[in-house]
Amino acid sequence: MKARIKVMLKNGVLDPQGKAIEHALGSLGFPGVASVRQGKLFEVELAETDPAKARAAIEEMSKKLLANTVIENYAIELDEK
């Protein structure tokens, strides 16, 4: 089973990299870019076949390592194929 974990900075946390990218898009001539936030996407392959157990495991992994919840939120997506 495959899981995707999207980690994004919480609202209100300064994202200097996102800002730099936003400015770069502006200087490339793309109009109307109101804001850019940069995040991370993890793809984790699991041996687990039970979706509930897999989700619980990914939840633990996200909390313990993949995201730092002081500044980041995470969202889990399970691909049950």
Place this chain on the structure above:
Amino acid sequence: MKSAVIVFPGSNRERDMLYALEKITGEKPIPVWHTETELPKVDLVVLPGGFSYGDYLRTGAIAARAAIMDDVRKKADQGVHVLGVCNGFQILCEAGLLPGILVRNNHLKFVCRNVKLEVANAQTDFTRKYAQGQVWRCPVAHGDGNYFTDAETLARIEGENRVVFRYAEGTNPNGSLNDIAGIINDRGNVMGLMPHPENEIEPLNGGTEGRNLFESVLEAVA
């Protein structure tokens, strides 16, 4: 005073730290590889600067989950003094031994220069040899030194006088909240700071006021 310096893959200031500790404490510190599961019996554990695990994921994130960290946590709970400098500070935050996190410098550039540090709390075991409000020169070298935490935690650590060092006189090099350069835990035995006091200990460094930090611990554990 007996001390240990933990070495992670990618640590690069451990030699400076070992040198400073030996010079100031008069005893050879013990280097400890991160895969060890037990620290030797020491009065001070130091996490040195560097780029553990190439700063992958988040600075200090992987090192904070290294095997040795369980015992660092245990020793900290027992009251052993723990000091994190630069990457060591980042690791202590990621390990949850100190509140908050160090994020990318607000201007996105690596900074390697001298700053002015103000002693915001001279009552700690790490700062008792400084005067309250003393301003001293200290080098910094980091890309992720921007201290951040939520408003509630910030109010708490400020209220509990747990900001130990601040960047003074407009020298904040990274956008750190409230000019925070170093903080301490509630018990007062775990301290982290971004600047490098171990590189300000001899006249050749241009100043020796980094010594006071180590001499403070020396006095505190005596």
